[in-house]
Amino acid sequence: EDQVTQSPEALRLQEGESSSLNCSYTVSGLRGLFWYRQDPGKGPEFLFTLYSAGEEKEKERLKATLTKKESFLHITAPKPEDSATYLCAVYYGGATNKLIFGTGTLLAVQP
Amino acid sequence: DGGITQSPKYLFRKEGQNVTLSCEQNLNHDAMYWYRQDPGQGLRLIYYSQIVNDFQKGDIAEGYSVSREKKESFPLTVTSAQKNPTAFYLCASSIGLGPETQYFGPGTRLLVL
Numbered sequence: 001e002d003q004v005t006q007s008p009e010a011l012r013l014q015e016g017e018s019s020s021l022n023c024s025y026t027v028s029g030l031r032g033l034f035w036y037r038q039d040p041g042k043g044p045e046f047l048f049t050l051y052s053a054g055e056e057k058e059k060e061r062l063k064a065t066l067t068k069k070e071s072f073l074h075i076t077a078p079k080p081e082d083s084a085t086y087l088c089a090v091y092y093g094g095a096t097n098k099l100i101f102g103t104g105t106l107l108a109v110q111p
Numbered sequence: 112d113g114g115i116t117q118s119p120k121y122l123f124r125k126e127g128q129n130v131t132l133s134c135e136q137n138l139n140h141d142a143m144y145w146y147r148q149d150p151g152q153g154l155r156l157i158y159y160s161q162i163v164n165d166f167q168k169g170d171i172a173e174g175y176s177v178s179r180e181k182k183e184s185f186p187l188t189v190t191s192a193q194k195n196p197t198a199f200y201l202c203a204s205s206i207g208l209g210p211e212t213q214y215f216g217p218g219t220r221l222l223v224l
Contacts, residue, residue, distance in 0.1 A: 004153065031209070031210040032210030032211075034212065034213070036215075041199075041218070041220070042217055042218065043115075043117075043201050043215035043216050043217045043218045044154075044201070044215045045215070046212055046213075046214055046215075049210075049212050051210065087153075087154075089153075089154075091209070091210040098156050098159070098169065098170070099154075099156070099213065100153070101153035101154040101155075102153055103151060103152060103153050104153075
């Protein structure tokens with residue numbers, strides 16, 4: 001069964017303490033991996049799309065990387081406003097044309 | 112400002128009642144989607160539509176229905192056949208099907224009275 005697993009489930013950081021979130025997948029023939037940020041009670045906000053192993057994308061304190069089996073979202077010197085749930089999704093093509101979502105990592109950054 | 116709007120923000124359903132969630136987009140996207148989000152689970156696809164007057168079932172379509180009469184609109188009806196409707200419902204759109212970025216609306220929280 002195609003799966004997307006995110007770890008850790010929850011992460012608490014001090015302001016300025018860098019760390020990484022992981023998204024591993026078992027989907028064969030990856031065609032796209034997506035990172036989103038979701039604040040409580042709101043819809044997911046798009047962050048990055050990665051299409052091939054070795055690709056990297058950056059935005060402010062966030063950097064996403066992709067290998068053949070996993071993706072990392074690196075957070076450098078986080079601030080309290082980075083607190084949110086970060087979702088990873090993998091595009092699974094074939095007949096179903098759908099994204100498979102992980103359950104997310106809840107990040108809390110304390111001042 | 113281009114974007115996706117969903118209404119209402121909160122919706123209450125009584126037993127045996129059908130309710131309709133609205134989703135409108137002005138991004139000129141062809142593809143639209145409905146997802147359900149429950150605590151501790153990843154988003155699950157209910158229905159999606161590639162073009163007007165065409166839509167496909169997702170993983171959990173039972174108890175739901177949709178229509179796509181206009182490119183901009185993709186309403187979702189939660190029917191009385193859906194026995195566990197309490198959830199956060201998210202509408203999304205993308206330029207087309209395939210590995211295209213999906214953009215999400217703000218969501219509708221459905222609660223059962």
